[in-house]
Amino acid sequence: MVENVARGVLYPGRHVQVVETARHDPAPDAARFVELYWHVRWRVDAPHDSKVLSYPSVHLVFEEPEPKIYGVVRDLFVRRLEGEGQVLGVKFHPGAFRPFADGPVSAFTDRIVPAAEVFGPEVAEAGRAIMAKRDTADLAGLAEEFVRARLPEPDPVAEDVAGMVERISARPDLFRVDQAAEALHVSTRTLQRLFAEYVGVSPKWVMRRARLQEAATRADAGDAVDWAALARDLGYFDQAHLVRDFTATVGVPPARYARSTD
Numbered sequence: 001m002v003e004n005v006a007r008g009v010l011y012p013g014r015h016v017q018v019v020e021t022a023r024h025d026p027a028p029d030a031a032r033f034v035e036l037y038w039h040v041r042w043r044v045d046a047p048h049d050s051k052v053l054s055y056p057s058v059h060l061v062f063e064e065p066e067p068k069i070y071g072v073v074r075d076l077f078v079r080r081l082e083g084e085g086q087v088l089g090v091k092f093h094p095g096a097f098r099p100f101a102d103g104p105v106s107a108f109t110d111r112i113v114p115a116a117e118v119f120g121p122e123v124a125e126a127g128r129a130i131m132a133k134r135d136t137a138d139l140a141g142l143a144e145e146f147v148r149a150r151l152p153e154p155d156p157v158a159e160d161v162a163g164m165v166e167r168i169s170a171r172p173d174l175f176r177v178d179q180a181a182e183a184l185h186v187s188t189r190t191l192q193r194l195f196a197e198y199v200g201v202s203p204k205w206v207m208r209r210a211r212l213q214e215a216a217t218r219a220d221a222g223d224a225v226d227w228a229a230l231a232r233d234l235g236y237f238d239q240a241h242l243v244r245d246f247t248a249t250v251g252v253p254p255a256r257y258a259r260s261t262d
Contacts, residue, residue: 008213010051012220018044024140030148033096037140041086052077053213056165056199056206058097058108060090060115067115067127071108072200076249088130088139090147095161095198099152105200161198169210175235177203215246219258
């Protein structure tokens with residue numbers, strides 16, 4: 001059902017026709033770092049482009065031919081699905097991948113790198129075992145076993161940053177970085193530094209992405225949207241500003257997107 005499609009997935013009506021998705025929650029110790037495990041299966045007769053307005057999260061993805069690390073994608077994420085296949089992803093909380101990385105998370109932004117660069121060659125063996133399974137719980141269980149064996153020491157700063165991302169993402173009306181800094185009781189410079197180090201993208205990007213996701217969610221609901229009112233709710237100067245912002249990332253104006261989501 002469309003309502004079960006994750007927020008940020010565009011054209012959900014089309015998505016559910018070709019993609020089967022499931023999620024698995026992490027164990028309590030892993031939950032300090034891992035938001036969830038996600039499982040996607042597909043079988044298509046013709047190539048299908050899955051399009052996503054990504055969250056500010058890093059993912060460890062077990063797939064063929066090798067596991068990979070997906071950094072935060074600042075533009076529209078597009079994955080072409082062909083034939084039949086599956087992937088199992090580990091979605092880290094925003095900021096929570098920093099303790100696993102040997103440096104700022106911004107080094108992974110807009111990049112896909114072999115997971116062995118972070119987790120060593122043994123991740124390939126884990127990937128083969130995971131990809132041999134079919135049941136979501138089995139795949140997620142093996143992935144969690146791999147991750148839990150490599151959990152770093154808790155990083156209180158990473159947890160603080162995750163909370164910051166959550167708070168400003170829940171406030172799509174926040175438009176300026178200084179507004180976000182004031183709401184979070186930190187300086188603008190501190191906020192920018194923490195996001196570069198732990199999240200990999202700027203606080204301005206996080207706020208903009210939250211607004212775009214909200215606009216897409218309203219369009220996907222199938223109800224008539226008062227775009228001028230929504231623009232005001234999201235803190236845009238006017239409707240034209242919303243249209244430009246949405247079109248620049250999604251590729252079509254929001255009203256046209258709304259007409260094509262079935």
